[in-house]
Amino acid sequence: MPETPRKSAGTATRLMLAGAAVLVLLGIGAFWLAARRTAAPPAADEIVVTVNDATCEPATLEVPAGRRTFRIHNASDRPLEWEILDGVMVVAERENIAPGLNATLSQRLAPGTYEITCGLLSNPRGTLTVVATAESEARQAAPETREFIGPLSEYRVYLGRRSGQVLTATAALSERIAAGDVEGAKAAWTAARVPWREIAPVSARWSDLTNGMDPQADYLAKREEDPGFTGFHRIEYGLWSQGTTEGLQPAADKLLADAATLKERLGALDLAPADLAGNAAAFAQRVADQATGSQTPYSHTELAEFSADLDGIAKSALLVDPLVAAASPATSEALHKALGNARSVLDGFMVEGAWPSYDTIDTAGREKIAQAFAAVAGAAGAYNAAIGLE
Template sequence: MTSSPRVLGALAATGAAALLLSGCVAKADADPSAALTVSSTASDCAVSAGTAKSGTLTFDVKNAGDQVTEFYLLADDGLRIVGEVENIAPSASRTLTVTAQPGDYFTVCKPGMVGDGIGKSAFTVTGDRVAVNGPDAEQKQKAVDLYAAFVKDQVGQLVPAVDDMVTAYESGDDAKAKELFATTRAYYERIEPVAEALGDLDPRIDYREVDAVAEGLDWTGFHRIEKDLWVPAKDALNADGETPAWQDWAPSTTEQRGEFGDQLIADVQELYDYVHSDDFVSNLEDQGIAGVSNGAIALLDEVATGKITGEEDWWSHTDLYDFAANVEGSKMAFSLVSDFAAAQGDDGAALVDEIETGYADLEAALSQHGSLKDGFVAFTDLTDAQKRELVDLINALAEPLSQLTGTTLS
C-alpha cells in the first residue's frame, strides 16, 4: 500500500503465460478417453498419470477425504492457476476440463480450501501446440474466471500465514514473527487492489503510519505490527522524513499486541469471506477483461509509487519482497490478456513483445538481490545505482503497460 490515490476498480489477476489463455472449456469438447482421475484425501492428491498430450484435458476429481476440497492445475512456477475446481464435498466428484499447451505443470489438492495444499506433483504436457478455440466473449470470461481462482487461492494461503505470524507476535516470539512477516505479506501484495476496492479494509490491513495519521484513522494492520517488531531508534524519523518515530507512539503492551493481532486476523478473514461471495463474482463480471488488464497496471504502479522508494516497509526494510509480489501479480494479469492485445494486428503484437521484454529485464535485475523463496537483501543495502536501475526498468515497463487496456479492448 502506498499513499498514492486508490485505484478502486483495479484488479490483480493471474494467468498462465505458458498456456496463452488456456482455461476451462466445455466438457463436451473433451475426449472422454483422455480423462485423468484424481483422488483427494487428507494427506494426498493422487493423479492417475503424470503426463498427457496437449489439447483438451479432463480431470475427474473424487474427494475421498472428510473435508471440502479443491483441485488445481498450476503453471510451471507453481503459482499461476491454469484451471481449478473447488467446493468438492466429501464423497463427491467434480470435473475440471482445460486446454493445455505443451509444458511443465503441477497438480495439487487443498483439503479445507486454505493453506498451501497437499500432494503437489509435477505434471507434463507433451505434443504440439494447439489453438485455443471459442468465441471472443467466452475466452474473456475464462480470463476473468482464472483471475477469480487466483485471488481465492492467494487469500486462502494468506489466512493461515497471518494466523501463524500473529501467534508469534502476540506470544512475544519476535524472531519468529519477523521471519514470517515479509513472506506472509507476499500473498496480500499479489492481490492488493482487491482489498483496495473495499472501502476501509485495505487501510485497516496495510496503511502506513503516515497515511493513517493524515486521514485521521486508527493505525492497525501489518505496519503497526512491523513497528513493534523492528523498534525504531530514539532519533529515527517516520516515512514522512519529518515526524519523530516516537512521537505519539510507544511499543505495544501484551494486551495491545493481542488487540492488533486479532484485528488483523479478523480483517483478513473479512477479505477471505468477500472473495468467496457472490458480490465478488458480480464485481468481477462488471469489470470484465478491462479490470484484469488494469490490474496489471495498478500493481506496477504500486511498485513505482512506494516499494521502489523504500517507504512501504519503513522499519523492516523488506520492501523488495513486496516489490517482487506486486510484479508477480502484475505479470500474471498481463499474461491473461496478452493474447487479446496481440490479436490487434502488428501494433498489438509489438506492444506485447515490448511488455514481455520489460518484465524479463525487471525480473532479471530484481533476482540479483534475492528471491521470494530464498529471501531478499534489505532495501537499505541497495546502492543508489542499484535503486536507479530498478527505477529505470519500472519506468521502461510502465509506459507500454499503460497502453495495454486500450489495446486489449480495441
C-alpha cells in the first residue's frame, strides 16, 4: 500500500531533523578540532606543561623567582585543574581546562619548592623549584606599612563571622539529614553555600580542605562513585539527583568537622597586605574558569553562588581601595567599573527577583559571566602593583 502524504511528510521531517542534528555534531567536532589546531604557539617566556591522564610533562620544573607565565595543555580526555601548591596552600591555579585545549597562568613566585597537580586528584604530583634572584631577595627585605593594619583587622572579623555562619549552617544540614528531611536539608545546604563562597578567596587556598569539602566528581577517577567524592557536592548529588538523605550522614558529619577546622584555621590565619587584593584577583579568575562549566551540577544554583563570590571578592579587594585610589585613581576606577559590570551581568539573569536554574543559561550567557569575572580578576590584579606590593 503506498505511503500517505501525511506519513511521507512526517518521515521527511524526521530525516531533516536527524540530518540537522548530524550537522550540529559535525560542527561542534570541527570547532573542537579547529581550537586544537589553531591555538597560538607559546610565547618565548612561557613555560609549557602538558598534563595527560597520569602525570605532567615535565613533572619537575625549575624557574627563577618573579612573575612567571605557564601554559597548561590538557592532553587528557577530561576537564582538569592545574595548581601550584605550597604545602596545603594553593599559590595559583587554573580550573576547567577542556580536553585538548590550553590555559595560561601568570603568578609572581617566591623562592622555594612547590608541588604541582597533574590531572586527577589521585595522580602523583610534580615538583616546581623556584630559585632566588637578586630582585626576589630585595622584595623579601621590604618592610610592611602600618596603613594595612586596619584593613587586615576588618577582614579577619569578616572571615570569622562568615566561617561561623558556615559552621552553623552545616550543623543544621547534618541535623536535617539525620531527620530524613530532604527539603530541610536542601535549605540548609543552600544556606551554607553562601558564606562558604564569600570566604572562598581565602578558604580556596587550602587545598586539603577544598578537596575534602568541595571536590567535583569530574576530578575524581570514579566520579560520583569515587570514595573521595565527599563534602558539599556528595550531599548535593544525594539531595537533588537521588532525592534522598539516605547514605549522606557520614558525608554530613565530615563536612561539619571540616567546617569547624576551617573556622579554627581562619582564626589563626596570618594574612599579609598583598593577600587582600591578591586573593581576590586569584579567586575571580577561578570563578571565570568555572562559569562556562558547572560548579553545582546537581542543584544548578551557580548564579546564587556567583553572586556570593562577587560579594566576597569585592569585600577583600576594596579594603585597600582607599590606598589604591590615592596612589592610582585609574586603577581604582577600573576595579569599581569591573565589579559594577559583573553585578549588572549577574542581576540581568534574575527572573522576578529570583535566580533561575543554571542549566537554563546558554553558552553565550555563561561566557558573558566568565568575561565579567575575568575583567574583575584583571582589575584586582593591578591593585598590589599600584601600592608597591608587587
